[in-house]
Amino acid sequence: MNDFDYSKSTEIGQAVEELTTKNHAKAIGGGTNLLDLMKYRVENPHYLIDVNHLPYREIVRNASGGLRLGAMVTNADTAYHPLVEKNYPLLSKAILSGASAQLRNAATNGGNLMQRTRCYYFYDTATPCNKREPGSGCSAIGGFNRIHAILGTSEDCIATHPSDMCVALAALDAEIVVQGRDGERRIPILDFHRLPGDTPEKDNNLMSNEIITSINLPGNLFNKNYAYLKVRDRPSYAFALVSVAAALQLNGNNIASIKVALGGVAHKPWRLPYVEQKLIGREASKENFDSLAEELLTGAQGFGDNDFKMALAHKTIVRALNEAKKL
The missing domain is CATH 3.30.43.10 (Uridine Diphospho-n-acetylenolpyruvylglucosamine Reductase, domain 2)
Structure with missing residues (x-):
């Protein structure tokens, strides 16, 4: 150091x-x-x-009827907060599936949003990595890439975003509030993180002089029919090979609203709202869940060791939606 x-x-x-x-x-x-x-x-x-002493260590109701999560609140305090457990259990479950109890006690909400990839080659300074040294090459392409992305990749990077919390936030349409020299700015969660393109060194759209102050959760609740499913190599303290945050609002057996976000498959939490819209009003059936999974994974590409993720992601999406439907 x-x-x-x-x-x-x-x-x-x-x-x-x-x-x-x-x-x-x-x-x-x-x-x-x-x-x-x-x-x-x-x-x-x-x-x-x-920044731990900045006044953003509370969870309170916001103007929309949802919640404002302070950026300096720990992941553990967020997951176990009564209003989060009651109104946003999907977020609570996602947070508790990540890291370890000790890390969740220390990690903050703002830091979770800012965490960087766990690509082996990114951490190994003896190997080329475009995220670490732009223009040096991507060792994962053609290397050992079992944990790497299958969606939104580029010839410069196939790393994945490691957060569980952010996958749930993507499904819940959260908004990130940041403060910079030019004042406050609000960024929809789906616009906060980036795909690698030709600038994989940039993980998100935060300006260099901005600080995250809070996360806004909207008032529309998905606290009845939800599921967070994380597939990993061991039961705890492991990053997702594939994860799915699924939330439904049902009208009888028909879909009134549906949100599906994926983790472990892309450089950012992967969600396609226009695909979800096609299921509104349709039956909450395995056939329709299969159709959604197929569209969400359109263009998926494996790189050898991670080819299995395409079939795994499809099955995980369908299973998560079936679990959400049954709650």
Whole structure:
């Protein structure tokens, strides 16, 4: 780990100013991902700005009738919050399927949104990686790529986004609130993270001088028919090979609303609202769930070791929707 300077911020304006003016500065909350990256010398900030003391450590109702999740609230406190458990159990379940209890006690909501990929080659500084060194090449293409993406890939990167929380947020139409020098900005969750394209080093659309302050959850609830299904190599403390956040609103046995987001398959949580719209008014049946899965996975491509993910993703989508329907 390289030497770095450190400061604590208690006011958002101060934190934004330091993030703007300090050379190679990074904000740090729980540090469960950033500190690992620093130890591996993947990230080498010259200046760390501790944002844990900013006034964003509460979960409260927002103007839309939903919830505002403070960016500095820990993942554990979010998952076990009574209003989250009652109104957004899909989010609670997704958070509790990730990492370990110890990490969830430290990791913050803002940090979870900002965590970087767990690609083996990204962490191995002895190998080429376009995310780490743009233009150096992607070692995963043609390498060991069992955990890698099958959707939204490019010739420069096939890494996946590792978060469970973000998959649920994508299904719930969350909104990310950020603060920068130009004031507050709100970013729909589906626009927050990026596909790799030819700039895989950019994981999200946050500006370099912006800080996440909160996550807004809308008032439309999916707390009756939902499922978070995570397929992984071992029962705990493992990233998803494929995960599915599914939420339904039913009118009898017909679909009034449907949300399906995938994890472990792309550089960002994968959701296609226009595909979901085709099922509105149709029967909540395995045949229709199969049809949705097929469209969600249109264009999926394996790279050898991860070819199995295409069939696995299809089956996981259908199973998650069937589980959501039965609740």
